Amino acid sequence: MERSEWKIAKRxxxxxxxxxxxxxxxVRVALGGIVIGVMVMxxxxxxxxxxxxxxxxxxxGFGSHIQVVNFDNNATYELQPVExxxxxxxxxxxxxxxxxxxxFASKPGILxxxxxxxxxxxxxxxxxxxxxxxxxxxxxxxxxxxxxxSTVLASQLHLTIGDAILCYFVQDNLRVRKLYVSGxxxxxxxxxxxxxxxxxxxxxxxxxxxxxxxxxxxxxxxDDLKHLQEASDRVYFxxxxxxxxxxxxxxxxxxxxxxxxxxxxxxxxxxxxVIIIVLMLCVSGFxxxxxxxxxxxxxxxxIGTLKALGANNRFVRRICIYEAILLVGKGMLWGNVLGxxxxxIQYFTQVIPLDASIYYVSYVPMAFPWGWLVALNxxxxxxxxxxxxxxxxxxxxxxxxxVMHFD
Numbered sequence: 001m002e003r004s005e006w007k008i009a010k011r012x013x014x015x016x017x018x019x020x021x022x023x024x025x026x027v028r029v030a031l032g033g034i035v036i037g038v039m040v041m042x043x044x045x046x047x048x049x050x051x052x053x054x055x056x057x058x059x060x061g062f063g064s065h066i067q068v069v070n071f072d073n074n075a076t077y078e079l080q081p082v083e084x085x086x087x088x089x090x091x092x093x094x095x096x097x098x099x100x101x102x103x104f105a106s107k108p109g110i111l112x113x114x115x116x117x118x119x120x121x122x123x124x125x126x127x128x129x130x131x132x133x134x135x136x137x138x139x140x141x142x143x144x145x146x147x148x149x150s151t152v153l154a155s156q157l158h159l160t161i162g163d164a165i166l167c168y169f170v171q172d173n174l175r176v177r178k179l180y181v182s183g184x185x186x187x188x189x190x191x192x193x194x195x196x197x198x199x200x201x202x203x204x205x206x207x208x209x210x211x212x213x214x215x216x217x218x219x220x221x222x223d224d225l226k227h228l229q230e231a232s233d234r235v236y237f238x239x240x241x242x243x244x245x246x247x248x249x250x251x252x253x254x255x256x257x258x259x260x261x262x263x264x265x266x267x268x269x270x271x272x273x274v275i276i277i278v279l280m281l282c283v284s285g286f287x288x289x290x291x292x293x294x295x296x297x298x299x300x301x302x303i304g305t306l307k308a309l310g311a312n313n314r315f316v317r318r319i320c321i322y323e324a325i326l327l328v329g330k331g332m333l334w335g336n337v338l339g340x341x342x343x344x345i346q347y348f349t350q351v352i353p354l355d356a357s358i359y360y361v362s363y364v365p366m367a368f369p370w371g372w373l374v375a376l377n378x379x380x381x382x383x384x385x386x387x388x389x390x391x392x393x394x395x396x397x398x399x400x401x402x403v404m405h406f407d
Contacts, residue, residue, distance in 0.1 A: 027294055031331050033287025037280040038335025039342070041376055044276045046343040048269045050367035055266060055360055056225055058189050059259050061130035062196060064102075064219035065228055066235050067258065068092075071249035079106060079216035081208070083244035092220060095234045097227040102127035103215035105204035110168040111149075111197065113157045118194070120153070122167065124201030127219065131185050131198055137161060138183030144200035146182040150193035154184050167197075169207055177203070188356040213245075228254055277376075284380065285387045287331070292324045292388060324388045332380060343368065 070080040084103050092101045105124040110117055128140050136151055138161040149159065159165065161181055169175045179199070187193055205214065222231050232254045239250035256263045343366050346352055350363040 027291055027327070030287040030291030030294070031327060033290075034284050034328060034331025035335045035338065037284035037287070038332050038377075038380060039339040041277050041280045041380075042336065042339030042373060043342055044273050044280075045369060045372050045376060046339075046366050047364060048273045049369045049372065050347075050365035051359075051361070052266050052269065053225075053367055054365040055262065056255070058187050058360065059192075059262055060221065060225075060255055061134070061187065062189070062192050063255065063258055064100075065222045065225065065255045066220040066232055067217050067253045068220070068235060068239055068250050069217035069253065071251040073251065080248070081105075081210050081214040082217060082248050082250065083211075083213050083246055084215050084218060085213065085244070088239070088242070089218070091238055092218065092235065095231065095238065097222050097224065097231045098220055099223045100127060100129075100219075100221040102219050103201065103217070104219050105201050105208075105210070105216040107169055107204050107207060109170075109197075111153075111157060112166045112168060113159065113163075116157050118153065118157060120167075120197045121195050122147075122169075122197050122199060122204065124199055124204040125219075126201055127221075128198075134185045134187045136184045136186050138181070141182050141199050144203040144206070145177075145179055147179045147197050147199040148183040148185050149181055149197050151184050151186040152190055152193045153197070154181070156194070160184075171207075175207060177207070188360050188362055190357055190360070225255075228256070281380070281383055284331075285383065288324060288328060288384055288387050291327045292320065296320055321388050324384075328381070328384045328388075332377060336377070340368075340373075 068082075070082045073079050089101055089103075092098060103126060107122050107124075109120055109122050111120050131148060132140060135148070138148070141147055154160065157165070159181055161183065163181050165179050165181065167177050167179050169177070185193075185198075201215065204210075204216070205212065220231070220235060222228065232252060236252045239252060243249055346364055347366040347368070352364040354361055354363055356362040
């Protein structure tokens, strides 16, 4: 029985003979509403997920996903040292989802040239992969007298590769170091680019009179940010009951805890996507209702004939719902093709630019979050199914005697 209902629905939907001049464009508009709704939702999700991934990657480049520091530290960059043993590093490297473990040391300072000065954070590190990716010119430091600075800072202080700069470090006594610019980097994170100067970790150890085993902390990069909470818990339990050689306790911080403002801002993007999806579902829902009502009104004589021949309301309603499924299916198909096509074009060509000083990226970032996209399509289908039920109920009110005409 259902097979015959499906055949009738396909014949009614694809047949152009019974379509009036008014209903044809109306059905096309309804179809267009579904296509646009699905396309906009796909693009919106891809943009937001891509943007969040890109910002998270940039922030992690400056401070990793997880930091292990001295428990007695305050909220400054002048961090108390911890003794980092090889056994602790090996233990952390063996944890699931851990990609990279390295030590770092940071110290506030002031860069001064003949014409300007700027407060900075000097960060000594032994992991350079992220800054190697974002190096614009020059090379990474090869000794503890060389540093890399951002293009923002270089422009502000009128510096170029090979220039010498004086860096003042304030501690018990004012200490000055002459450093040389070996390279320029640009991550488009203007606030952080302006703040961080990168060099060899041994310089900070020398300034602070630390031993070779001492550092401001340990930085841990993960293979995927979705494992952040799980990995953070594992790192916590690996260090919580452990003291270094000087009796210092360890404290674990995640990327989100270190940068609450940035991640709070990213959370607002999720709300924007929810609003867009709700609006587009309303547009698609209205299009589905409009298209289905038009299809029902066009087929009203046929519905009366089927009822006169003994078809019950359930049989006729199924025909109407199958017609709506064809309309929604066609709209979703083209919406997915156009949406994924636009995402792919931007993903591979980066043709749409952005102001990096405002958005922290120089182009609209895209991603292919297949799980979210599959869930979106399933959600649209479920919402569409519920919406279909209301217009299809009209058929139960159709009386054969009223709609059938005899010449």
